[in-house]
Amino acid sequence: MDFGFTEEQEMFRASVVEFAKRELTPEKVKSWDKNASFTPDLFERLAQAGLAGIALPQEYGGQGADSVTVGIVVEELAKFDFNVANLVIIDNVLSAGILAGYGKEELKRIILPEVANGKKHMGIALTEPHTGSDAANIKTVAKKEDGYYVLNGEKASVSMVGLASYFVLFAKTAPELGSKGISAFLLPMDAEGVETYSFDDFGYRPLKRGGILLKNVKIPFQNLIGQENQGFKIVMKQFDFSKTLLSLACVGTALAALDDALSYAKQREAFGRPILKFEAVQFRLVEHYTLLEAARLLCYKTLWLRDKGLPYTKEAAMCKWWIPRLCVEAIHDSIITIGNPAYSKDYPQEKRLRDVMGIEIGDGTADIQKIVVAREAFGREFVPYK
Numbered sequence: 001m002d003f004g005f006t007e008e009q010e011m012f013r014a015s016v017v018e019f020a021k022r023e024l025t026p027e028k029v030k031s032w033d034k035n036a037s038f039t040p041d042l043f044e045r046l047a048q049a050g051l052a053g054i055a056l057p058q059e060y061g062g063q064g065a066d067s068v069t070v071g072i073v074v075e076e077l078a079k080f081d082f083n084v085a086n087l088v089i090i091d092n093v094l095s096a097g098i099l100a101g102y103g104k105e106e107l108k109r110i111i112l113p114e115v116a117n118g119k120k121h122m123g124i125a126l127t128e129p130h131t132g133s134d135a136a137n138i139k140t141v142a143k144k145e146d147g148y149y150v151l152n153g154e155k156a157s158v159s160m161v162g163l164a165s166y167f168v169l170f171a172k173t174a175p176e177l178g179s180k181g182i183s184a185f186l187l188p189m190d191a192e193g194v195e196t197y198s199f200d201d202f203g204y205r206p207l208k209r210g211g212i213l214l215k216n217v218k219i220p221f222q223n224l225i226g227q228e229n230q231g232f233k234i235v236m237k238q239f240d241f242s243k244t245l246l247s248l249a250c251v252g253t254a255l256a257a258l259d260d261a262l263s264y265a266k267q268r269e270a271f272g273r274p275i276l277k278f279e280a281v282q283f284r285l286v287e288h289y290t291l292l293e294a295a296r297l298l299c300y301k302t303l304w305l306r307d308k309g310l311p312y313t314k315e316a317a318m319c320k321w322w323i324p325r326l327c328v329e330a331i332h333d334s335i336i337t338i339g340n341p342a343y344s345k346d347y348p349q350e351k352r353l354r355d356v357m358g359i360e361i362g363d364g365t366a367d368i369q370k371i372v373v374a375r376e377a378f379g380r381e382f383v384p385y386k
């Protein structure tokens with residue numbers, strides 16, 4: 001067994017930290033949260049550093065990095081801003097990743113270089129107002145008419161609304177077939193008949209969660225991604241990758257919160273000594289550092305399995321049910337360790353808590369992930385419903 005990263009990966013990690021120190025300053029991070037918007041210079045800088053297209057193939061302007069290296073990017077960015085790490089995951093890995101894997105060549109040649117150079121963004125639109133966990137039950141439909149697919153329906157709780165120029169959108173092409181009747185489409189957000197609305201979220205704010213209304217939206221046949229009725233399989237496969245990275249981003253942010261609590265505990269005095277001398281404080285930090293180390297290793301093992309071409313659905317779901325909540329608890333206790341100052345918005349801790357909580361829901365709740373682990377570990381015959 002080898003738990004080490006390669007020399008190249010360690011050098012890359014150092015360069016991502018360097019980038020984050022320079023570009024993700026506390027002032028910028030705070031303003032992106034306050035204004036619920038990133039500033040465009042961020043996209044340019046991410047692209048210049050090769051991070052906007054980190055997971056995309058080199059032939060489309062990306063870096064073609066392996067999964068462990070993408071994990072390194074996400075973990076380190078998340079120590080400075082959880083939302084920038086998520087931007088990379090949703091835009092580049094999840095959405096553009098689906099286009100790169102299954103889209104038509106002529107679209108890939110145009111769109112993927114624009115994502116890699118930070119000029120355009122992508123999102124993923126699966127959830128609807130009436131259904132989230134039960135994603136096979138979506139009602140948006142795509143019907144073939146006069147040489148087009150015509151989309152009608154509504155997507156809700158979708159990240160990147162108002163930021164992404166394109167969405168990978170899922171609609172029923174054969175409603176009678178359930179999950180086997182869903183197809184993936186590339187939706188340009190300037191298409192006629194597309195309207196949007198925004199959510200006012202308490203965390204995850206610059207990632208702009210919102211809704212998309214589709215009224216007789218015509219899109220060409222070439223915008224079908226993959227084969228007709230393959231959409232559900234495509235998205236679930238890509239979610240395995242994004243779930244693992246989202247979990248690792250939670251770990252990065254929780255580690256930053258704990259490190260802040262540790263620094264504070266070393267210098268804050270109570271009853272004539274630094275509070276870190278109290279075992280209650282030490283043990284609280286020790287327990288969280290231990291659990292986060294285990295969580296981090298599970299994430300990297302899962303990414304390693306992906307790089308080896310081995311199955312990793314079970315491990316990805318294990319990461320996702322366990323780690324976001326674990327990290328919320330670590331950040332919570334880092335607030336308790338610092339005491340009253342950390343309850344203020346002047347401290348970064350409350351923002352970390354707000355942001356990471358979103359991933360207890362986004363990309364699937366713990367309940368749903370446990371169903372996936374049970375299915376993979378105990379067998380399909382024990383799935384409660386088919």
Ligand SMILES: Cc1cc2nc3c(=O)[nH]c(=O)nc-3n(C[C@H](O)[C@H](O)[C@H](O)COP(=O)(O)OP(=O)(O)OC[C@H]3O[C@@H](n4cnc5c(N)ncnc54)[C@H](O)[C@@H]3O)c2cc1C
Nearest residue numbers: 124125126127132133157158159358361362363364365367
């Ligand atoms: C920050 C954030 C970002 C998001 N980004 C996107 C995005 O970019 N694109 C997109 O398409 N969607 C996105 N989502 C939506 C997200 O994927 C859904 O919210 C998620 O799948 C859960 O669906 P739901 O919220 O409708 O909850 P529901 O499905 O209504 O579930 C409600 C509760 O019931 C539980 N539950 C449901 N079914 C079961 C079951 N079988 N067994 C046990 N418990 C069950 C759930 O665990 C949950 O606690 C985002 C959500 C958030 C919060």
